[in-house]
Amino acid sequence: MAIALEYDYFKPAELAEAVALKARFGAEGRFLSGGTDLVNDLNDESVRPEAIIDLKGIGALKKLEMTSTGLFLGPLVTFSELIDSRTVKSRYPLLWESAREVASNGIRNRATVAGNICSCVPCMDSAPPLIAYRALVLIRGPEGEREIAAAEFFLGPRKTVLKDDEVLAGLILPRPPKQGAAFLKQKRYRGEDLAQSNVAVLALEGKEYRVVFGSVGPTPIEAEKIEKLLRGKAMTAKLAAEAKKLVRKEIAPIDDLRSSREYRFLMAEVMLERGLKAAADRLKGKGPAYGTHLV
């Protein structure tokens, strides 16, 4: 099947050149990284760009490295590269577990974390862990660079804070806390599938917890009522059951072709309970190994 649309293709070698091209084409210019979303969008003509700006010629955007401020995750880093990174597995296990749940190996070899959050479909798997780790999104525009908390990046389905002349230039994950983590994703079957719902759970020292749900609202939802309930308390089955009762006050799922709203509520509750237990156990060096399917 050929793409019926016609457009120009650019492959800049420098970020400044990419930004200049984006400024020139505005909303009619689309960035290309892995292409696993964009080529589908071109096929069904849900986007009709005049120009495609391929970022893969910009070497600096491929970096994945620890710096003094934390992990720099370049916008061209693929899910497979995250999964293969020992640093990510040992220091950011929540992100590592979520990367393993994305689509299939052939997609993960190409698709990028940055592309996932820029596409900003509500079922994206990368957003909840990034929010839980308090990641910063680096944004470059003609006027220079700005940064924004991952939690502020998402405005609605397929809508982010990125302006027409801006590019996502990188993600920074602050230096990792001592943590127990668990990412759970419910899908129709355990192969490649988009999320019916997902949840990222972090258990931190000092009895702090972070809980971020995905695919159960227009944007990812940090469960602040649940986090408040849990704060300062040791994890027990009774406490997890209490937290479970708050799920319906936190999330706002819809009925769609992948799941009913009610099933999303029920699974979010089950996943929260299992995630809290696994994360709290892992904080103590116990519990199932990272990568174990909990759903």
Place this chain on the structure above:
Amino acid sequence: MKKTITLTLNGETRAVDVEPNDILLDVVRDRLGVKSPKYGCGRGDCGSCTMIMDGKTVRSCLILAIEADGSEIVTVEGLCRDGLTPLQEAFLKHNAFQCGYCAPGMTLAATELLERKAKPSREEIQEAIAGNLCRCTGYTAIIDAILEVAK
């Protein structure tokens, strides 16, 4: 805006003129004459268009041909230039394919896995081929064949 791209396809350097809206799968099949990768879903879900690009399996239905400039691509034709590989022999022995539409993609997915890890577990094999759909539902024989090579 035609552009000449150059890529290595199954060990041979090939040059071809492409438009920015040409899909890699179409160019490889229709212009370069390599027919094992198949059009299936056209959305990256089924894996029948799988190619190995710079050492990794990709969905060639979701790659613009122009993106592949300078890359190295391997299809099943490139795997078996010196005869069938042990993996292909195992697929034959286990009668792993019925209609054969998924076979090239399955073969490449399993080849990539075995290159990364000589002795994968059954679960790792299942994960590696999770994005390669077989509608004859021959998964058991396919997995058994891969496991045999992995021993």
